[in-house]
Amino acid sequence: MYLLKTSYINITNSVDLQDIGWWAWNKTSGAKISLRAPLYRPIKDTYRDFGGRKLKATVIENWPYWVLRYPGDGRVEPTSGIDYNVLSTLGKKFNFTFEVSLTPDKLWGGVLKDGRVTGMVGAVHRFEVHLAINELTITAPREKAVDFTIPYFLESTTVISPAPTKILSPKSVLEPFKAEVWLLLSLLTLAMGPTVKLFIWMRKYFLNENTEKDLSLNDLTFGMFKPMVVQGCMILPLTWCLRCIFVSWFVFNTYVFALYSGVLTSVLSVPSYEKPIDSLYDLLDAIRHRGTKMLTVCGSNNEYLFSMTTQKVYVDIWALFDYSIGCVKSWDEGVDKVITGNYAYINSHMGGQVRANLRGKRKFHFAKNEYNAHGYAIACPNGSPYREAFDDVLIWLMSTGLIQKFSNDELLKAQRPDVIDSESPEPFTVLQLQAGFYLLIAGWMIATGMFIVEKLFHKIVQKK
Numbered sequence: 001m002y003l004l005k006t007s008y009i010n011i012t013n014s015v016d017l018q019d020i021g022w023w024a025w026n027k028t029s030g031a032k033i034s035l036r037a038p039l040y041r042p043i044k045d046t047y048r049d050f051g052g053r054k055l056k057a058t059v060i061e062n063w064p065y066w067v068l069r070y071p072g073d074g075r076v077e078p079t080s081g082i083d084y085n086v087l088s089t090l091g092k093k094f095n096f097t098f099e100v101s102l103t104p105d106k107l108w109g110g111v112l113k114d115g116r117v118t119g120m121v122g123a124v125h126r127f128e129v130h131l132a133i134n135e136l137t138i139t140a141p142r143e144k145a146v147d148f149t150i151p152y153f154l155e156s157t158t159v160i161s162p163a164p165t166k167i168l169s170p171k172s173v174l175e176p177f178k179a180e181v182w183l184l185l186s187l188l189t190l191a192m193g194p195t196v197k198l199f200i201w202m203r204k205y206f207l208n209e210n211t212e213k214d215l216s217l218n219d220l221t222f223g224m225f226k227p228m229v230v231q232g233c234m235i236l237p238l239t240w241c242l243r244c245i246f247v248s249w250f251v252f253n254t255y256v257f258a259l260y261s262g263v264l265t266s267v268l269s270v271p272s273y274e275k276p277i278d279s280l281y282d283l284l285d286a287i288r289h290r291g292t293k294m295l296t297v298c299g300s301n302n303e304y305l306f307s308m309t310t311q312k313v314y315v316d317i318w319a320l321f322d323y324s325i326g327c328v329k330s331w332d333e334g335v336d337k338v339i340t341g342n343y344a345y346i347n348s349h350m351g352g353q354v355r356a357n358l359r360g361k362r363k364f365h366f367a368k369n370e371y372n373a374h375g376y377a378i379a380c381p382n383g384s385p386y387r388e389a390f391d392d393v394l395i396w397l398m399s400t401g402l403i404q405k406f407s408n409d410e411l412l413k414a415q416r417p418d419v420i421d422s423e424s425p426e427p428f429t430v431l432q433l434q435a436g437f438y439l440l441i442a443g444w445m446i447a448t449g450m451f452i453v454e455k456l457f458h459k460i461v462q463k464k
Contacts, residue, residue, distance in 0.1 A: 093393050103122070124380065131379060220235070
């Protein structure tokens with residue numbers, strides 16, 4: 001008789017043997033076997049129950065995926081987060097507990113050119129931990145060092161920049177009309193005085209009537225200018241032909257003034273904004289012409305993407321990247337930097353959204369065109385026997401909507417009521433009225449120049 005045993009990993013994470021039955025043989029009855037469990041089981045079935053083992057996971061302080069606290073003695077305790085809930089659910093399904101630890105470099109990590117593997121990926125690669133789960137993107141170099149589960153969370157990358165500022169142009173008083181409209185109105189205003197004078201001359205020459213004999217060309221020109229600036233006209237035409245000209249001119253000016261005042265009010269009360277960064281091409285333009293500095297987390301998938309891809313826009317942006325300024329150590333540092341100056345921060349949409357909500361989302365602008373759709377997965381050591389078992393539960397988590405629930409729960413924690421814009425237009429400020437002041441000052445300067453010319457002309461006349 002032989003006792004049959006099979007190997008397993010016990011609760012202390014050591015290899016041990018357990019009895020599963022016996023096998024016996026004699027000459028009369030031959031061979032007999034008794035098994036309480038299969039001698040060989042599929043790997044996925046073997047790891048349906050970890051028997052209460054404690055697995056080691058490496059993470060990074062990275063809300064909303066992990067929120068950690070540090071009770072002392074070098075210990076790290078997770079409290080909440082999307083990936084915390086994912087790993088907790090896996091633990092309940094497979095009967096294991098877990099402890100988390102930080103890597104010394106606190107990076108996501110990857111394979112360097114010299115063959116070294118850094119960060120969380122390196123810890124898994126060296127079998128220092130059983131898994132890494134923390135917004136970990138699947139990339140080709142990482143897949144050479146570790147095995148990934150199926151992606152359980154899909155999202156894209158965005159560019160976060162300061163909210164566009166208002167543009168208050170000193171030319172706002174001229175913006176209601178195009179340049180050709182202003183030119184046409186100026187010519188019409190100048191032409192109205194001579195036009196009225198022409199009709200007066202025609203009546204005198206052809207009809208021998210001189211009813212408006214006291215009206216000079218100067219009086220007529222300034223008189224026709226007054227309706228343009230909504231002033232009363234003191235000229236009283238005595239003939240019907242001139243009355244028709246005056247009425248049509250007054251109606252025309254009323255129409256023009258109504259259009260101008262309406263558009264000017266909207267221009268001043270709803271000012272334009274500077275061009276936002278809505279794509280990688282906008283980012284490249286902002287770096288080149290507006291002095292914008294790009295930010296990204298060191299050792300992240302975003303750094304790898306820009307440094308390794310051959311697509312032209314990525315190459316051009318990376319060529320202008322300044323490591324001393326743009327390389328930040330955490331997601332929070334990048335978001336905080338955006339508020340302080342002319343920076344554009346490359347980040348995943350989810351991570352950027354929750355951090356912007358906490359700081360006031362109106363302070364930030366998220367690019368409309370996102371890029372680099374990618375998936376987050378759990379990194380396991382190469383040849384890991386429990387990876388396939390994890391896949392089944394991760395599919396279940398996604399199909400039941402639990403992953404989305406975990407995400408929504410973290411987003412709710414980041415909700416912050418922002419100030420709601422008033423329905424009524426904002427009151428005008430001095431900056432919005434600056435164009436009017438510029439015109440007034442220009443008028444004073446022109447008047448001063450005319451006075452100097454008149455003074456010189458007066459001196460010349462006196463000498464003669």
